[in-house]
Amino acid sequence: MHAEGLRKRFDRNWALDGFDLSVPAGTVCGLLGPNGAGKTTAVRILATLLRLDGGRAEVAGHDVVREAPAVRRQVALNGQQSTVDDVLTGKENLIMWGRLYHLSQRQAAARADELLEQFGLTDAAGKRAKHYSGGMRRRLDLASSFVMRPSVLFLDEPTTGLDPRNRGEVWREVKRVVAEGTTVLLTTQYLDEADQLADQIVVMDTGRVAAQGTPEGLKSQLGGDRIEVVVRDAGELPVVADVLGPHAEVDPDAFRVSAAVADRVAALTRVTSALAAKGVEAEDIALRRPTLDEVFLAITGHRATSEVRA
Amino acid sequence: MRYAVVDSWVVAKRDLIHWVREPVRVFANLAYPVISVLIFGLVFGSAMNVFGGGDYIEFLMPGMFGQTIAFGVATTMMTVSMDADRGVTDRFRASPMSQTGVVAGRSIADLVNSSLELLVLTLCGLVIGWSFHDGLLNALLAFALFLWLRFALVWMGVYLGLLVKPEAAQASWMFLFPLTMFANTFVSPELMPGWLRVVAEWNPLSSTVAAARELFGNPGVGGDSWAAQNSLLLAVLWPAVFVAIFWPLSVLKYRDLSR
Numbered sequence: 001m002h003a004e005g006l007r008k009r010f011d012r013n014w015a016l017d018g019f020d021l022s023v024p025a026g027t028v029c030g031l032l033g034p035n036g037a038g039k040t041t042a043v044r045i046l047a048t049l050l051r052l053d054g055g056r057a058e059v060a061g062h063d064v065v066r067e068a069p070a071v072r073r074q075v076a077l078n079g080q081q082s083t084v085d086d087v088l089t090g091k092e093n094l095i096m097w098g099r100l101y102h103l104s105q106r107q108a109a110a111r112a113d114e115l116l117e118q119f120g121l122t123d124a125a126g127k128r129a130k131h132y133s134g135g136m137r138r139r140l141d142l143a144s145s146f147v148m149r150p151s152v153l154f155l156d157e158p159t160t161g162l163d164p165r166n167r168g169e170v171w172r173e174v175k176r177v178v179a180e181g182t183t184v185l186l187t188t189q190y191l192d193e194a195d196q197l198a199d200q201i202v203v204m205d206t207g208r209v210a211a212q213g214t215p216e217g218l219k220s221q222l223g224g225d226r227i228e229v230v231v232r233d234a235g236e237l238p239v240v241a242d243v244l245g246p247h248a249e250v251d252p253d254a255f256r257v258s259a260a261v262a263d264r265v266a267a268l269t270r271v272t273s274a275l276a277a278k279g280v281e282a283e284d285i286a287l288r289r290p291t292l293d294e295v296f297l298a299i300t301g302h303r304a305t306s307e308v309r310a
Numbered sequence: 311m312r313y314a315v316v317d318s319w320v321v322a323k324r325d326l327i328h329w330v331r332e333p334v335r336v337f338a339n340l341a342y343p344v345i346s347v348l349i350f351g352l353v354f355g356s357a358m359n360v361f362g363g364g365d366y367i368e369f370l371m372p373g374m375f376g377q378t379i380a381f382g383v384a385t386t387m388m389t390v391s392m393d394a395d396r397g398v399t400d401r402f403r404a405s406p407m408s409q410t411g412v413v414a415g416r417s418i419a420d421l422v423n424s425s426l427e428l429l430v431l432t433l434c435g436l437v438i439g440w441s442f443h444d445g446l447l448n449a450l451l452a453f454a455l456f457l458w459l460r461f462a463l464v465w466m467g468v469y470l471g472l473l474v475k476p477e478a479a480q481a482s483w484m485f486l487f488p489l490t491m492f493a494n495t496f497v498s499p500e501l502m503p504g505w506l507r508v509v510a511e512w513n514p515l516s517s518t519v520a521a522a523r524e525l526f527g528n529p530g531v532g533g534d535s536w537a538a539q540n541s542l543l544l545a546v547l548w549p550a551v552f553v554a555i556f557w558p559l560s561v562l563k564y565r566d567l568s569r
Contacts, residue, residue: 047404051569075404077401079401080397087332088324096320101406101407102316102406
């Protein structure tokens with residue numbers, strides 16, 4: 001999947017303003033960004049649902065504008081909402097999609113059985129989808145995208161609104177299909193989701209790429225590790241902040257102060273002895289990698305829109 | 311082309327399964343016309359006059375068929391607008407299925423559904439004393455005219471359904487209700503005040519209903535206006551005009567989704 005200088009205008013606003021993307025086959029690219037950054041627009045263009053106002057894009061070896069029908073045979077789209085048909089049973093849902101992808105009735109039924117097995121839905125195959133749990137519906141929705149074993153899968157916020165256990169189930173399925181060779185473009189507001197699934201992360205802001213790299217790479221761009229000190233008494237927070245230096249971040253609710261550090265062990269030693277010298281008794285001192293939340297904040301200047309985390 | 315047929319059947323089957331499994335919706339749709347037949351036919355019926363004379367129930371039934379058909383536009387709007395809202399339409403568009411199949415499937419399902427409604431209403435009418443008097447062939451022709459109008463309304467419903475959100479589609483009742491009453495459905499236009507009479511006479515629904523009365527041999531046929539005199543012609547033409555307007559509009563609107 002390859003896109004260059006994508007531009008898309010809605011009325012006067014450029015939803016995409018020179019967006020570039022390159023995703024090697026068989027990898028997962030996580031598209032991150034606040035609401036309105038252009039994530040969904042980018043996905044819709046690559047899935048041939050929206051026309052371009054500028055730039056060009058190739059998906060699965062075909063141009064999304066000139067060869068849209070060829071692209072459609074190779075991609076599957078899983079939107080923010082579930083397109084599962086509540087009244088049909090799980091198996092009927094899958095057969096319907098099989099038929100719409102032009103399998104014969106017998107092929108569609110056979111493929112439906114395979115998918116139900118793979119996605120752990122065999123026991124619920126004959127039940128109407130409205131009796132499914134949230135995670136089961138999501139898996140059924142995913143399964144319906146896999147009827148044709150697409151070479152590219154677009155997942156637009158696949159776990160929005162799911163509880164942690166169900167999110168875990170969906171992640172497992174996504175990892176499984178990637179292992180079978182599918183390329184995935186995933187948009188999400190959950191940073192831990194991108195951290196879990198993506199080989200490569202693209203952070204979008206106002207229609208452009210704000211930063212990109214591997215999850216690890218992005219984290220180390222931020223000055224690498226952070227040191228965190230938790231105290232028992234809120235009155236000691238300013239003292240600790242003073243020790244950690246001018247860029248220390250104070251979280252009064254968690255009784256915690258944190259700061260980026262260059263040299264892990266030296267910093268730990270220095271902070272421990274400085275705190276001892278000032279008579280501060282720390283509840284906990286720890287070194288850790290930055291979270292993607294912090295990366296996001298540093299790159300875009302604001303937090304990820306959704307604060308919900310698993 | 312072969313795929314267009316398969317695709318439309320798959321889409322139609324989905325809707326038909328919905329109706330079979332959730333008969334509550336079908337009953338809800340049927341309850342209104344059946345209750346109306348009872349209220350207007352048996353309760354108000356004795357106080358109603360048919361212009362030119364004749365039994366009111368005989369006059370009413372073709373009007374009820376017409377109103378039921380006209381309400382069908384709301385059913386189409388709802389389904390189309392819900393599919394668009396839930397992202398089902400997007401998935402159809404991102405799949406290799408034929409785009410004709412989506413609408414053709416919708417037409418098949420809606421026509422089957424409306425035929426069922428006509429059947430139930432017919433039985434209901436026969437029970438309370440309505441009948442057709444000019445032979446079975448003419449009666450079937452009359453039903454064909456109703457379904458021709460319904461087909462035209464599928465296209466109107468597809469266009470409007472793509473235009474509005476499901477909530478608005480639900481509210482379309484408020485407009486449909488008076489539109490189906492400012493017609494010859496329940497009362498002869500001749501008994502209405504001047505301006506309303508003109509509206510009622512030229513209402514496309516009136517043409518189909520008047521043509522059906524003629525074909526059924528029911529009373530209330532005729533009138534001075536050109537529209538009333540040529541109801542059979544108009545009953546064929548009006549739906550054709552709707553198709554000519556809303557077919558291209560729907561196709562454009564569908565393409566517009568990718569703007």
